[in-house]
Amino acid sequence: METLRGSVRTYAWGSRTHLAELLGEEVPSPHPQAELWLGAHRDEPSQLTGRGTNLADALAEDPAGGLGPERRERWSDRLPYLLKVLAAEEPLSLQAHPSAEQAAAGWAREEAAGVPRTAAERNYPDPLPKPELLCALTEFHALAGFREAATTVRLLQALDVRALEHHTGLLAAQPDGDGLRAVFTTWITLPQRAVDELVPALLDGCVAHVRARGEFTGEARTLLDLGERYPGDAGVLAALLLNRVTLAPGECLYQPAGSPHSYLSGAGVELMANSDNVLRCGLTPKHVDVPELLRVLDFAPGLPTLLRGEGKGPVTRYAPSEFFTLARCDFEEGHLDEAAIDEAGAEPADLGLEGPRIVVTVRGSVRLRTAGGRCHEVSQGSAAWIPACDGPVTIAPVDGPALAFAAADGLSGRGG
Known part of the structure; x- marks a missing residue:
């Protein structure tokens, strides 16, 4: 286990308070802070502070240790997910994401046509789908799916x-x-x-x-x-034409392929497949490809997908996709007897995730422990990288209530 330092993206729709408070920085921040990225995304991989390298390079050096032999083959030596803390003061663009088949076909078409992968008009910079979920930290407002x-x-x-x-x-x-x-x-x-x-x-x-x-x-x-x-x-x-959704803190909204959506306001933890494939419908000055958008959109009406997690005690797991599983580790009111926290700490809970994992703490502080007894503390605004080779990990609060989130691939949620 190692300390992982994410990077803050300063998009115009971001908040000047939420991420700054989370990270213990000056409030308000000089610029709107929209997303804290935690992962191995090619544009801005997170830093492993203890050894002066980033997570993408570390995985390239030791993919078997980081991902595990089976997952290394399944994910082609890539971390399949990207974890974010998102804070929106203004609406994001109205958008949808392709299915696996649509992404692969679209990427092949644009490659054959010679469209540069960094071009503004490129719809498919990679051949992967981009399902995503958001777990609300505050009251969160969104548009999602056709009403x-x-x-x-x-x-x-x-x-x-x-x-x-x-x-x-x-x-x-x-x-x-x-x-x-x-x-x-x-x-x-x-x-x-x-x-x-x-x-x-x-x-x-x-x-x-x-x-x-x-x-x-x-x-x-x-x-x-x-x-x-x-x-x-x-x-x-x-x-x-879209459902207007209000999430209470702790509620999770899932965006499958083809679902039009826009996050309007609020803060949440977002977990998605590690892809950049976005088809925009509007509410943006960016490229909108109407024919391709119509090819991707799912017009089936109905309520959006609010996830019901599984688990007992303080850890609830959400596993809607093969690409990711999110664990919400709630050591707060209703899940924690503060009187039980003594010098030895509270009773640890099984994280219940395998393979490559990332943990971020949004309130309080937690302690991670491997089966071999190695410990790592993750305080508010901090994150940790847990490679596959570390094996099973437990989590417990330190000195009081805490709320943390852990990400893993979707094979964890399927018992893999």
Whole structure:
């Protein structure tokens, strides 16, 4: 086990307080801090502070020790996941990710066409899918997946926007995935002049609905916020079709392939496959490839996937993908008898993960221990790398309540 130092990404939508407080830095931070990256991503691999190298180089030097012999073959000597702490003050782009088959095919097409892997118009810089989950640290707001069409018809009728009557009628006549595809495709391909007329009309309807305290006030407020931040963006129209989700701390939202989503605000721990394949729908100045987006999107309506973890005691594991498993290690109220913490520490819990692992502590401090008795303490804002060769590990709080998260590949969640 070794101390792992992540890197902070300073995107414009980030927070000036959450990550700074987590890392014990000056608050507010000089720039918005959006994500703390922990992993071996090629753009910014985390540093192993004890030996002056990064995790990507360390895995290249000893892939069998880091990943384990079987996982080395399965993951082609790559760490298959990327762990993040995310803090959003403003909405992220509306986006979706490809399936494994779509990613492989898209990457092959762009390679054959000679599109540079760093080009702005490149959709598939690698041949891998990018499922992801987010576990909320604070109240977290998001758009995720297509809402049931009949409910969206009611929303459109409640907003009572004359310019949208035709689209409302189209969806009412076909209240299913095909109807959603037709309306979404119409909106996302509108000429800019039409978008510039339709979005203000929609926002006027939202203002009236909020003033009347209508049934869809939350959705209307979100659309008003998006319209103010992204004037003239067809993504504001697309957002009309999506579920608005509010997560309480500890709740986990999973984004499978094809699910359109946008994180609106809040802080959470995000775990994803180590891929950069993103197809954007809007709410962004970045490249939007509408034909490829329509190829990837899943228009099946329904509620988004909120994960129910497995485990007992303080450790709850979420294993929705072969690429990753997340363990939430909650040594806080309801899971910890503070009186039981003495000089010997609290009773350790089995982390229940195998292979290459990363642990980050977001509150308090935890102690990791191998079967051989080696210990490593991880305080708030710090992280640890646990290579496969370290074997099973237990986790316990140090001197009081603590909350930590551990990442591993999805084979751990399947008993691998």
